Amino acid sequence: MSNETKDLYNYQYPPSFSLYELMTLPTSTPSYGNNGYGPPSYSLSDCLQSSPGACNSLLQKTFSLSPSSSEVFNSYIDQESKRAVSNDVIGETPTRVSASSSASEADHPGEGSGKSQRKGELVGDGGEANQSSKKGGKTKKNEEKKQREPRVSFMTKSEVDHLEDGYRWRKYGQKAVKNSIYPRSYYRCTTQKCNVKKRVERSFQDPTVVITTYEGQHNHPLPTNLRGSSAAAAMYSADFMTPGSFTHDMFRSSAYTSGGPAAGALDYGYEQSGYGSVNANPNTHREYHQGGEYELLKEIFPSIFFKQEP
């Protein structure tokens, strides 16, 4: 991963933009369709679900809309192939992400290339069922190469490593990573049958940036009885309600996608800006949560909230 990772870390953040801006961004790419209502004829969701190229153009446009912003967030959607995303996705300039970085899942050759993913893990219901692989139980050797869950990474400016996103996570490991003084933490969704995982690590080049990589899709709704859920929802909606004033970082994206048809598997990401305020009083934001913006967000990023079991 070395070089790839470096590329990622050296990545220059493009100017930020709000999700709101992104969504309402008009496009000159009609081929992506226009749902008929609302200005956006090509949304981020389109981009994420269509092609890196499309995403690229969208992002480029987006970035150009808010040149004054200073920070940006990057998300990468790794789907499977190591196909580079660089040129395609974010264009060349500031937003360029090395092809490799995408391949290595933002660095993790491991999962990315299916390298260290344990056999069995992610196969079937999730880790639990396959724990035998390690101690004794040997998973079928010939088991097909594990299928990689699509991954999406977000670079978030935050002082806290583990950002609250509404779901419950259990930490199952932490490891020092090469070329970084910061350890990487591994989390797994605690909901039964949900094998979503996420890795959290801090950029060693910019300690204020947390790189969160989600893998898989939740097959359940947000735990509503969690304080975090409302907080997270508040964050989503708040960003919508006040583009430019709350957090522009959410979905700052430079999708790193390795291509593949699973673009829809994009999970989610968010930015916690001023985390204190976010968690301080969730109720304050509840109205937003239930408001139209929230619904709109759900509509655009259905997978952000949950994936229905087939």
Next chain:
DNA sequence: CGAATTTGACCAGCGC
């Protein structure tokens, strides 16, 4: 006391 986290060990894939 149960749940969550920590942490060292183990395993697998990749590059040399």
Next chain:
DNA sequence: GCGCTGGTCAAATTCG
């Protein structure tokens, strides 16, 4: 084949 590295397990420990 060996070493390196990422990812995961699970016992021990800590926390609420």
